[in-house]
Amino acid sequence: MLIIGNHVSPYARKTLVALALKGVAHEIDPIVPFYGTGEFTRVSPLRRIPVLIDKDLVLNDSTVICEYLDEAYPEPPLMPKSPADRARARWLEEYADSRLGDLIIWRLFYRKVVAPRVFKVEPDAAALAEVTDRLLPEALDWIEAQAPADDFLFSHLCIADITYASFFRNALLAGWTIDPARWPRTAAWMRRVEAVPAFADSIRMEQVIVNVRGPQRAEAMRAAGANVSQRSYGGATPAASIMLDQS
Ligand SMILES: N[C@@H](CCC(=O)N[C@@H](CS)C(=O)NCC(=O)O)C(=O)O
Incomplete structure (x- = not known):
């Protein structure tokens, strides 16, 4: 299972904390969404993170992803009972x-x-x-x-x-x-x-991301315990943000 996104995005963090809580093994491609490639647009039509890719399943939107994780891996539950x-x-x-x-x-x-x-x-x-x-x-x-x-x-x-x-x-x-x-x-x-x-670990990873930029970031995250994917949906040049275009 792969999560595209990183711990500095609150939406991606939700999914990463959920995976950590449930103990589900996963890789992470910690891209900054604006740097997503054309391949990123193919899996994230709004060019947003997080994206979950689980074999043939591609999911967008943190709420949808967390609901999927809660159904596929029920323990511990992410929702109350009644x-x-x-x-x-x-x-x-x-x-x-x-x-x-x-x-x-x-x-x-x-x-x-x-x-x-x-x-x-x-x-x-x-x-x-x-x-x-x-x-x-x-x-x-x-x-x-x-x-x-x-x-x-x-x-x-x-x-x-x-x-x-x-x-x-x-x-x-x-x-x-x-x-x-x-x-x-x-x-x-x-x-x-x-x-x-699980949340404290996400803060530690957030700090690595905030403090280490450029090509060293993936290695620094690996050294801090993240399973960073070898292949990335991120490129070198930022594309215009849909959100910033709204101003
Ligand atoms: N409703 C989405 C929102 C995701 C979202 O807006 N993510 C931001 C990062 S915090 C993003 O990818 N922004 C890129 C952009 O606006 O171009 C979710 O819950 O996953």
Whole structure:
């Protein structure tokens, strides 16, 4: 099984943490999606990561991939048991994928971290401040009301917990952290998720990716324990991002 994507993408991280939790052997092709080749477009028509390739099966979208993994490898489960809890878990995951995806990935991380490096486009300070000072705090006020007082959202770690912690890693990488004085439950919940070994390992790999660029990255990831594939769907030149085209 191959995952195309890397631990710096919250969507790819969800799938990699799920695989680690379930102990499913896999290779990783840690491409940055903008550098995907024509072959990448063939397996990812929206040119997004993650992609799962399992023999003839090619899957896109982190939610779809994690649902597949949970059905194919049921232990430990990524979802709670009761229909009501399962529905709530799906909604909480969807809120994070959509709203935090918009705020943290598209409006903050892409503009502050990705665009300057990959596309040499500098961010607009007022637009960033609107996210960090108004929109994200508004979202956090809602999340704080959903956050568990202890443990995880349901009786065990599930995909919704992993999803929130994944997005807040990107907020951190873009310089924004959850203020524990204002959002104490969310801050403590995220610390608990980050301490789960499968998630803590993903943070270690994220740090390797952030700190080692270029051709040395794959070797550094291998040295840190990742099974990096020999063949890659990544090339040398970035193509325009569908997301950045939306500005
Ligand atoms: N709904 C998708 C979103 C995936 C996504 O947007 N991934 C980003 C990386 S964080 C990407 O590949 N972006 C490339 C681009 O926008 O061109 C999922 O859940 O997998």
